[in-house]
Amino acid sequence: MSSEVTTAYAPLLRRIHWATAVLFIVAMLIGFYCGLQPPGTSPRRELLEVHKSLGMTLLFLSVLRLMVRAATKAPPEPSSFGVLLRFAARLNHLALYLILFAMPLTGYAFSAAGGYSLKYFWTFSWPRLVSGSPGIAHAGEIAHDTLAYVVYAVVALHIAATVWHASVMRDGTLARMWPHQGNGER
Numbered sequence: 709m710s711s712e713v714t715t716a717y718a719p720l721l722r723r724i725h726w727a728t729a730v731l732f733i734v735a736m737l738i739g740f741y742c743g744l745q746p747p748g749t750s751p752r753r754e755l756l757e758v759h760k761s762l763g764m765t766l767l768f769l770s771v772l773r774l775m776v777r778a779a780t781k782a783p784p785e786p787s788s789f790g791v792l793l794r795f796a797a798r799l800n801h802l803a804l805y806l807i808l809f810a811m812p813l814t815g816y817a818f819s820a821a822g823g824y825s826l827k828y829f830w831t832f833s834w835p836r837l838v839s840g841s842p843g844i845a846h847a848g849e850i851a852h853d854t855l856a857y858v859v860y861a862v863v864a865l866h867i868a869a870t871v872w873h874a875s876v877m878r879d880g881t882l883a884r885m886w887p888h889q890g891n892g893e894r
């Protein structure tokens with residue numbers, strides 16, 4: 709695995725990736741559960757507060773992540789990757805980056821314009837940059853709920869691909885993102 713050790717993502721990017729993975733999957737599962745419950749019921753209402761707070765955290769974490777990504781060098785794909793696999797991996801990563809921004813922004817637009825709660829973990833409320841617009845609220849809701857299906861598919865594919873790389877191909881893909889490389893690179 710030594711060649712992969714020198715071709716890993718920057719340490720900060722790896723930490724942000726795993727923090728994102730945990731927060732994102734929790735937010736996604738809460739969103740999925742809440743989507744099945746009738747509006748205005750408990751625990752949907754309370755869980756949605758947590759969902760929105762996690763979503764806003766992910767938005768700011770993703771801004772930081774993009775800055776780290778732009779300031780550091782991503783490792784080239786392992787040489788065993790063919791053209792098609794390289795393309796598929798890049799497409800999957802691009803879709804994940806788009807989702808990381810599209811989901812919080814559509815959720816925010818929906819809640820801010822629709823006059824719904826925007827409390828951050830029971831503390832302050834986020835400013836409403838769009839307010840009192842049923843059109844924006846409706847568009848945000850449709851986009852958020854429709855994109856949710858894309859999220860399930862793209863995230864499932866991403867995790868399945870990692871398992872496949874780790875257990876079948878054994879090409880060190882997971883090591884590129886693993887938090888502890890132990891060689892202090894970048």
Ligand code: HEM
Nearest residue numbers: 735736739740743760763764766811812815816819853856
């Ligand atoms: C990365 C961040 C986010 C992810 C992955 C995410 C994901 C989801 C998912 C999967 C659902 C279920 C959709 C359905 O079954 O209809 C959902 C619902 C919802 N989300 Fe998010 N969300 C995120 C951020 C946000 C933010 C920032 C807000 C608001 C500030 C928000 C507000 C809502 C609301 C109000 C619902 C309920 C919608 C309904 O029942 O029609 N979400 N979200």
Ligand code: HEM
Nearest residue numbers: 728729732733777782797801804805867870881882884885
């Ligand atoms: C258990 C869950 C997850 C696992 C095992 C996992 C694993 C990985 C691995 C191994 C890589 C490196 C791929 C490569 O070098 O070609 C990677 C990259 C990436 N992952 Fe995940 N991931 C998970 C969850 C997530 C989630 C929830 C998101 C976002 C919604 C995400 C977003 C990304 C992105 C955007 C990249 C590309 C990094 C870059 O080019 O900057 N991952 N992931």
